[in-house]
Amino acid sequence: MAEMDVALKDTMQIDGALGAALVDHTSGMALGTAGGGKDLDLTVAAAGNTDVVRAKLRAMEMLNLMDKVEDILITLxxxxxxxxxxxxxxxxxxxxxxxxxxxxxxxxxxxxxxxxIERTLDL
Structure with a gap:
């Protein structure tokens, strides 16, 4: 998946980037990662954030919201x-x-x- 690798490399060029991943939210598996390290395990983070995405999509469905999620921000x-x-x-x-x-x-x-980057990514 050369396109995925390029997209992750481009993502790591964003000022302040510590790590990036492309994640399948049905399985929680990271398809690819870049950056991270001992203090940032991207495979664990990918699995955990899958629950965040699922919860948001479930809440939107219960509220009958037809909008698409543009992005989700978690501030630490x-x-x-x-x-x-x-x-x-x-x-x-x-x-x-x-x-x-x-x-x-x-x-x-x-x-x-x-x-x-998302717009240029075609898998």
Whole structure:
């Protein structure tokens, strides 16, 4: 999946990026990762954030909301965690996951760049 590798590499170029993953939210498995490390296990984070995506989609269904989730933001003391479900037919059931250093990242720019990367990703 060369396109996935390029997308993850591009994601890691976002200012403040600490780690990124492409995740299947039906299984919780990370299809690919970049960055991370001993303090940021992206496979564990991918599985855990799958529950976040499922919960949000379930809540929207119960509320009969027909909107699409653009992204989900989790703000920690020192990090931003961005979850962006893919909207293309080929990306259905997948999401991009990005962890940012809060002190180095520009959240608005990161969201804009992640949206651009998602649009170019065709799996």
């Amino acid at each position: 003391d020192t990090q931003y965690h961005l979850i962006r479900p893919l909207t293309s037919r080929s990306g259905k059931g997948l999401f991009l996951y990005l962890v940012l250093n809060k002190d180095r990242a520009n959240l608005a720019m990161a969201r804009h760049q992640l949206r651009r």
